Amino acid sequence: MSSNQLTLAPAPPSEAAEQVRLEVRQFLAEELAAGTFTTHVDTWLSGVDPDFSRKLGARGWLGMTWPREYGGHERTAMERYAVTEELLAAGAPVAAHWIADRQSGPNLLRYGTEAQRKEILPRIAAGECYFVIGMSEPDSGSDLASIRTRAARNADGDFVVNGAKVWTSNAHHSHYGIVLVRTGPPGEGPRGKHQGLTQLLVDLSLPGITVNPIRILDGGHHFNEVVFDDVVVPGDMLLGTEGAGWHQVTAELAFERSGPERFLSTWPLLAEFGRRAAATGDPAQLATLGRLSARALALRQLSLRIAAALDRGELPDIPAALVKDVGTTFEQDVVDEVRRVVDVPASLDSPDPLGRALAEAQLHAPGYTLRGGTNEILRGIVARGLGLR
Secondary structure, three states, rough: OEEEOOOOOOOOOOOHHHHHHHHHHHHHHHHHHHHOOOOOOHHHHHHHOHHHHHHHOOOOOOOOOOHHHHHOOOOOHHHHHHHHHHHHHHHOHHHHHHHHHHHHHHHHHHHHHHHHHHHHHHHHHOOOOOOOEEEEOOOOHHHHHHHOOEEEEEOOEEEEEEEEEEEEOHHOOEEEEEEEEEEOOOOOOOOOOOEEEEEEEEEOOOOOOEEEEEEOOOOOEEEEEEEEEEEEOOOHHHOOOOOOOHHHHHHHHHHHHHHOHHOOHHHHHHHHHHHHHHHHOOOOOOHHHHHHHHHHHHHHHHHHHHHHHHHOOOEEEHHHHHHHHHHHHHHHHHHHHHHHHHOOOOOOOOOOOOHHHHHHHHHHHHHHHOOOOOOHHHHHHHHHHOOOO
C-alpha cells in the first residue's frame, strides 16, 4: 500500500453500497421499533451491546472487506462505509466490536501470522471478539514514540511486558489488545526513537493485567488505564516484525482516523436539532442548520474518498489525519452552534430529546479532539506530509 498526499480521486457510485444501506436502515428501524436500543450520542465508544454486535455479525456486516477464508465477506470498502454510516447516524450501540472491525482486524490481515488470522478474524466477523488500542500511555501526551512500556524476551522466547496504557476504551469488555511496546533501544537522530518499537497481540485475561476505570464527565465508563506487571505474552503473539512497530502503528492509524465516526459522533444531536429547526422555522436555527449541514456534507465527501482509496489499495494516512482534525472540530462546533440558538436546558434527564442529546454531546465533547491523536499533532502530520516542516 502506498501513502498519498491530499489529492484523492472522488469515490465512484456504488449500487451495492446503496443496496446494503437500505438493508441496514430497515434493520435499524425494526430494532428501534422493538426497543432493543435507543439512540444516543457517541455510541461507537460508549454503546457496548454484545448482542447487537452479534446480530450485525450474523448479517455479514462485520469483517465485510476481509477474505471469506477468515470469516469475511469480500465486499468493498464503500459497502462497509454505508453500513458504518447508517449505524452511526442511528446512534446504535456498536462500541463492543468497533475497534476490532475498524482497525485490529485489518492489522491482523496485514501483519498477523496465519495462525493468528485463522484463530481471531472469524470471531471478530461474528461479533464475538473485541479489541482495544494499546498505544497511549500516562505522562507521554501525544508523543507516541516516547512510550515506556517495555517487553523483554525470557529464556523461553516469550515477552515479559511491564508498563501501562491509558484511554484504552472498553478494555473491561474486550478480549485482546494490540499493544505497542519498546523491545529495543532508540536509535540516533530526531527519528531514532521510532526504532526499537514492536506490536504484540495481548490476551487481556493474562495474569498480571489490571484494568482501572477512568470515568468521564457524565459518570460513564469506557476509558481505562491498563497496567502490565510482568505479563508473559507468548512469543508467537508477536504481531508483524519485531522492531517495526512504528511503521505498523502508523499504517493502523489511517484506519482509525478516517472513518465517518470522526464527524458523526454528534449526528443524533444534529438530526434532532434539524427536526426542531424545521418545526419552528426560526431563521437563526435554520441558518445554523444550513452551515452545519454544508460542513457535514463536505466532510462526508472527504471521508468517502479515503474509503475509495483504501479500496484501491492505497494508504491515505495524510488525508486521514486531515479528516480526523476537521471532523472532530466539527463535532465540537455542532454542540456550540446548537446551544447558541435553542432555548433548551441541556440535561440527561430532560423529557425533551433535544435537551438530552445536547447534554450527552456536551459531556463527551472534550474527548472528540483528543482521542486518535490531538488536533495539534494531526496538523503537524499534514504539514510534514506536504513538506512544510
